[in-house]
Amino acid sequence: MKIETIAQDGYERVAKCEDPESGLRAVISVHDTTLGPALGGLRMWPYASWDDAIFDVLRLSKGMTYKSAVADTGLGGGKSVIIGNPKTDKSEQLFTAMGRFVDSFNGKYITAEDVGTSVEDMIHVRKGTERVTGLPLDMGSSGDPSPWTALGTFRGMKACLEEVYGDPSFEGKMVAIQGCGHVGVYLARLLKEAGAKMILADIAPERARDLAAEVGGIVGDPATILEAECDILAPCALGAVVNDETLPNFHTKIIAGAANNILLREEHGQRLKEAGILYAPDYVINAGGIINVSIEVEGAYDEERARAKVENIYHALKRVFELSKERNLSTNEASNLVAEERLQAGRERAVEA
Numbered sequence: 270m271k272i273e274t275i276a277q278d279g280y281e282r283v284a285k286c287e288d289p290e291s292g293l294r295a296v297i298s299v300h301d302t303t304l305g306p307a308l309g310g311l312r313m314w315p316y317a318s319w320d321d322a323i324f325d326v327l328r329l330s331k332g333m334t335y336k337s338a339v340a341d342t343g344l345g346g347g348k349s350v351i352i353g354n355p356k357t358d359k360s361e362q363l364f365t366a367m368g369r370f371v372d373s374f375n376g377k378y379i380t381a382e383d384v385g386t387s388v389e390d391m392i393h394v395r396k397g398t399e400r401v402t403g404l405p406l407d408m409g410s411s412g413d414p415s416p417w418t419a420l421g422t423f424r425g426m427k428a429c430l431e432e433v434y435g436d437p438s439f440e441g442k443m444v445a446i447q448g449c450g451h452v453g454v455y456l457a458r459l460l461k462e463a464g465a466k467m468i469l470a471d472i473a474p475e476r477a478r479d480l481a482a483e484v485g486g487i488v489g490d491p492a493t494i495l496e497a498e499c500d501i502l503a504p505c506a507l508g509a510v511v512n513d514e515t516l517p518n519f520h521t522k523i524i525a526g527a528a529n530n531i532l533l534r535e536e537h538g539q540r541l542k543e544a545g546i547l548y549a550p551d552y553v554i555n556a557g558g559i560i561n562v563s564i565e566v567e568g569a570y571d572e573e574r575a576r577a578k579v580e581n582i583y584h585a586l587k588r589v590f591e592l593s594k595e596r597n598l599s600t601n602e603a604s605n606l607v608a609e610e611r612l613q614a615g616r617e618r619a620v621e622a
């Protein structure tokens with residue numbers, strides 16, 4: 270196994286690994302460990318080149334630093350990628366080798382599943398390192414993150430309702446959900462209990478139909494769901510749904526969903542502000558999964574502690590909204606500022622110690 274460190278300004282350590290025996294070609298990026306060990310998922314993707322893989326892992330690991338800082342998880346930001354096709358290139362040997370690569374970071378990086386990897390892959394990674402989370406509950410781990418992501422999104426929506434209507438109640442409010450997958454299903458169940466009305470859309474029509482039958486919602490058209498007349502639009506499928514084309518067509522007061530990278534570009538946050546639409550920054554509202562994992566990293570996993578901390582997303586968003594008003598910033602700019610302030614405070618504490 271050949272591990273080579275790549276110099277990268279603004280990052281603590283980036284390294285690439287080539288292991289001819291297992292076929293592993295991977296990159297780990299530790300962006301920042303000021304607030305704790307860097308935690309972030311392992312992505313497997315058929316990148317066209319090392320440069321593409323490095324570009325992606327740098328971007329994603331920095332995002333994890335900000336996400337964990339705002340969520341106050343006591344973790345830093347990191348990420349890893351394997352160059353390969355998740356449908357055809359997986360093997361036990363490959364993931365065990367990846368585990369050894371993770372282990373070479375001596376605890377500075379902790380991995381988890383992500384796009385293209387599964388719990389089963391993590392079980393193989395565990396053969397090469399102890400620095401892996403998101404294993405099955407019966408292995409003492411924190412299990413499926415989706416219900417936690419849904420709970421955090423639900424709590425974040427409450428903060429949005431309070432901000433816009435002066436009342437956090439869902440009673441009679443219309444929520445349009447794009448994507449009835451892992452998170453969408455759990456979210457819709459919470460919304461039903463809270464008395465919300467729902468429009469549900471999925472490109473797999475049976476998913477929307479089954480969920481609508483369960484929670485009493487209306488089935489929406491996936492081609493037009495972003496234009497639905499609603500109080501909250503909840504993107505829970507894809508990123509980049511706020512862009513130049515979609516922006517003039519929203520009929521919602523709030524955009525708050527679990528999807529990653531909801532804004533195509535940062536400037537689209539400002540455009541939402543100008544349009545009078547409250548945007549819950551994606552990495553703040555969808556942090557339930559990482560918060561749950563952070564409880565596992567602290568020590569013995571405790572579900573009640575996880576719940577309390579995930580529910581705190583409500584307060585994290587309130588803080589973002591306050592700052593956005595105080596400084597006349599878009600909400601995404603305000604959340605970046607909260608993250609940077611937390612990191613700066615962490616650096617000052619480290620200097621004093």
Ligand code: NAD
Pocket residue numbers: 414415416418447448449450451452453470471472473476491505506507508527528529555556558
């Ligand atoms: P998933 O793959 O289980 O569900 C996504 C659903 O969206 C699928 O049912 C799919 O058919 C549907 N879909 C795809 N394109 C669509 C479209 N154009 N219109 C309508 N529906 C469409 O994924 P998930 O785990 O539920 O995650 C949803 C989003 O939340 C993703 O963006 C993911 O990155 C993000 N996220 C998930 C978690 C988590 O804990 N699962 C944590 C943080 C962020």
